[in-house]
Amino acid sequence: MAAGNRSSNQLVVPQANGALDQLKxxxxxxxxxxxxxxxxxxxxxxxxxxxxxxxITKRLVQMAEQQLAGK
Structure with a gap:
């Protein structure tokens, strides 16, 4: 977790942490x-x-929709 992050949420794919931070x-x-x-x-x-x-949520949903549509 990033410094100062007190969230109890855990990533399903921990390797995605860097990409999510960049997106933020x-x-x-x-x-x-x-x-x-x-x-x-x-x-x-x-x-x-x-x-x-x-x-961020809007973009992640768009990305998932595109992936499901095969784009």
Whole structure:
């Protein structure tokens, strides 16, 4: 887990951790949200973290749909 991450969620595929982190930073940048350098999200507004999480979920669903469609 990343420093400061207190989530009890565990990845089914631990090797995907790096790709998910990269996706988090890409989405945040696209939304114009600065991610704290120390990795601690506790001082961020809930709306910002929710926006990041929502966009990540949307992208992951799109990726899964494309994979299921054989693209």
């Amino acid at each position: 930073y890409e989405v945040a940048q696209e939304l114009g949200i600065a991610i704290p350098q120390d990795g601690y999200f506790g001082n961020m507004v809930t709306r910002e973290t929710g926006s990041i999480g929502g966009q």
